[in-house]
Amino acid sequence: MTQDLKNILNPEQFAAATTVEGPILILAGAGSGKTRVLTHRIEYLVNEAGIDPGNILAVTFTNKAAGEMRERTVQLLGSKAGKVQIGTFHSTCAMVIRQESDSIGLPRNFSIYDSADQLTVIKEVMNDLRIDTKKFNPRLFRSLISRSKNSMLGPQDVAKQEGYFNELAAEVFSGYNAILNQASALDFDDLLLKPLEIFANHSDIRDKYKNKYKYILVDEFQDTNKAQFEFLLHLSGESKNLCVVGDDDQSIYGWRGADISNILGFEKYFSGTKVYKLEQNYRSTPQILDAAYRVVKNNKKRKSKRLWTEIKQGNKVTLLRSPDDRGEAENILAYMQKEIFEEKRAFKDFAILYRTNAQSRIIEDSLRREGIAYVIIGGVKFYDRKEVKDFLSYLRLILNQNDSISLRRVINYPPRGIGNVTISKIKEFALENKLLFWEALDRTEDIAVGAKQKKVLTDFKKLINKYIELQKELPLEELIRVLDDELGFRKLMKEEGTEESLQRVKNIEELFNSVSEYCEVNPGAGLQEFMENVSLVSDIDNWDNKANAVTLMTLHSAKGLEFPVVFISGCVDGLLPLIRDDDVNKDSDSSEEERRLFYVGMTRAEQRLYLLSSSTRRLYKEFIICRESPFLSEIGEENLEIIEPSYTTFGELRTQKAGTSKPRKSRKKNVKSPFLEGSFVSHKLFGKGRVLEVTPNHGDFKIVVDFGEKGIKKLLAGYANLELLS
DNA sequence: GCAAGCCCAGATAGT
């Protein structure tokens, strides 16, 4: 096997995969085959070093990465792979909590609160504390709480900080914790913290896990935060058999508390660390690698390294300039069609990346108009849709009656005549008598609510109690159907009959499908496991990369993925790097992170990379003038081809759109160019010029024009509005 | 208590 591995892996990869003991740092650049190293390392540990697969823990950041690792491990190890624990930090921690919750007095059926739930809780705390939600944006508190938790700081630490805001924040923070505590709920950050609490207070439990996971592998180590690092420290124990893989150039989660010093200081922290650098890239052309390197090398805080490739051929990176963001979308379409036509590419070969989800809309419009299949990742998540959340809140309540947030969400949905007044009365009563909201529902006789409300509340409680019992007997799939029938969820929506409500019915049905699917894959799993899965699974995990569709996603989501052709839209100052007027961290650290983000995007491309910039964009309702992203000028000229806007003003663009806003199924084909080499043309912006070159460009023509003093420009004839002079 | 309608603020990234 060792010989086989030597053939499969390059020398550095081989060394990294076959070093068994001690701390190991693998600095794996983009496209350097790190997943391959990790999976072959697992194979080597089991098949060569004789390590029990049950003693191996592999941690990733996304379920998708975990799934891929699982798949490849199964290929290499067969049935033995099942014993290897592979999961995300969050799912691994959730597993530990579920198994050990008793030790910290947390019920096993705890709820997991997402960021919307967090906001609900924070608003409630702010109301209780009489803090005006208009003066202080609840989101500010949310991000402060999250950042604090990721750095293992509590309300008392925040209170120590100077300033009125921190004073308030500390109060909100502790009120927030109290509500979650009472609700037996954990937020995402708690999932990472609770195991630390368990380990710190119960060394026997810690030793149990430490002895189980003797060999630990960590993917995307550059994105770990303090809590995650502590988790690894607890488990790796004295043997320090901790193998981490990462790339400081791809650290893009600083805002989530990721601490880049975890990777930069790893060697210092663990003496005797063996370091392996993987610098051979198996993904991209030399031009793409060169362009990406010229950008990222401007960062001060990075380990020196440079990717290289054996690939020889390739094209320059192309910068497509447009007058506005719609022009960017048009350019994407035009060049996509060119790639399909000239390079025989399929839709699934393309990815369109952007900095913020809001940028997707305008691109989607263009794709839809042309009938191009696309999938969009991120944005509003399936499980975040209102109707889906309403339904899931019932399930959460059936599971955990302490969960007052879910309880209040459904107590009047479908409408039963329970309004804010009634809810406030119950809440007050519960507070006075030190009861849970749920317990207070039994005492309607003692609460000053109307007779009708009393009956409704009693009935509601009976209903939930019935399902608490049913849950024990009925399989999950049946339970939700019975619940839907009784509540009349779908029935009500169907009766509404609007297109919107029919879509909601579809979403509910989609939820049923996902329950069925989950039950099939995880036989014997209960409601708690399903809900945990719902909380921790994201859109990208379900992304089907085999479907023939263009993929749209943020630069963040794209990490770890690769595509033959990549478009990065919105390469303008303000988006890349992203600047917000209230930006508190306008420091160099955050601008270096933006550069890394751009670098991550560039290195997703295998063969072709298109960068798009525009001189104006729409924000809300106004147009803003943009300058090009400063990162573009870092690329240099050698490996960058610049194509100028082919039309110049909004006016022209609008006129053009007006005539073609209908679906253009029949695209212009085999048209002869009116422009020939040597003919003279006039352009609105560049003036008079001479045509140097004409090349067909999927139903259009790319022409190169010498505009004398204005330079040589590449234009698309169909959009350029050129006037033929001779 | 509730639905309709108005007003205003607002959006970084995601487990």
Place this chain on the structure above:
DNA sequence: CTGGGCTTGC
């Protein structure tokens, strides 16, 4: 332009 929060009139 959208969606949450608040007022208003039933």
